[in-house]
Amino acid sequence: MAVADFNQIRRSEHLPARIAAQIGKEISEGRIAPGEKLPTEHLLSKTFGVSRSVVREAIAQMRNEGLVETRQGVGAFATDTQHRHSIRIEQDNLADRGSFRSLFQLRLPLEIEAAGLAAVHHTADDLAKLDETLGRMSGADKWTDEGIVADLAFHRQVAAATQNEYFLMFLGFVAERIHLAINAARETAVLEEIVEITIAEHVAIRDAIATGDPVKARDAMRRHLIGAADRVDLKVDVF
Incomplete structure (x- = not known):
């Protein structure tokens, strides 16, 4: 690939x-x-x-x-x-590969922990909203920008399912900038392959959260994030 x-x-x-x-x-x-x-x-x-x-x-x-x-x-x-929040990262700043890698590195602990908390604290409504975003990701528009919108909405909903507003605030902010990686992966790989892999990873996260097992949910999110980094040739530190 x-x-x-x-x-x-x-x-x-x-x-x-x-x-x-x-x-x-x-x-x-x-x-x-x-x-x-x-x-x-x-x-x-x-x-x-x-x-x-x-x-x-x-x-x-x-x-x-x-x-x-x-x-x-x-x-x-x-x-x-x-x-207004003092934290702000302009998109142009992320044109630097080192800055972009640093932001992606920050994403790992936040999203992995969010998945674990979502497994413990999610509600039936949270699962329904995750299913709704997955439906949009895998629907007729999955090859378009609408698929990316749904992808970001999925990650925001995982953050919301933690029932911790600060996860939603910070991960929502980070996710909006990570869309650059999604675009890049789609542009440089076989689109059908990259989209289907991404959907499968998100389904695995949703299913792990639904089990209520935080370890499974964290593992599913970790696998997705490592895969996402690999797809744009970002080498992140994972321990």
């Missing part, structure tokens, strides 16, 4: 991140005022010419960065600057 050239990672574009950057700029430069409600998902999807699921991922990214807050059943609102 061919591995990714890092320049291809830099060239890869991801719709949610691109949309989040555009809306985020409007917020940061004051054209969307603090407390102002963002347009609806439906209107944003029409404006950008993308699906609503792509818009939801963009809003989730902005929420992870503290640019917006969401209110159930109401919508997303721009936050006040004093409430």
Whole structure:
């Protein structure tokens, strides 16, 4: 299997991140005022010419960065600057291979631990949401950017299943930047092969979480992350 050239990672574009950057700029430069409600998902999807699921991922990214807050059943609102997170990694910074590897290395302990906690603390609703994202990953759009959106949503849902909001906050932030690796792997390998392998790894994680066994869940997540790193020729330290 061919591995990714890092320049291809830099060239890869991801719709949610691109949309989040555009809306985020409007917020940061004051054209969307603090407390102002963002347009609806439906209107944003029409404006950008993308699906609503792509818009939801963009809003989730902005929420992870503290640019917006969401209110159930109401919508997303721009936050006040004093409430925004100080942590921020621009996509261009990850064009450096060393920086990208460091971020991926951080992902390992966080996601492995999240999988274990999800096995212990998940609810029936959490499993249903994992199944929903898996359905999107393996459906008709699995070859498209929609498949990547579903992939990221799966990892966010694992974080949510820990019942620890800080896992959701930090892993949501990291996952949005790891999409570069997903794009790169898809571009440099046989697409059918890479997608089916990735889906199988996610199914294994879901099934391990469902057993309630944290050791199985951690092992399944570890195997997936090591495989994901290998697919973009990243050598990470695993102990």
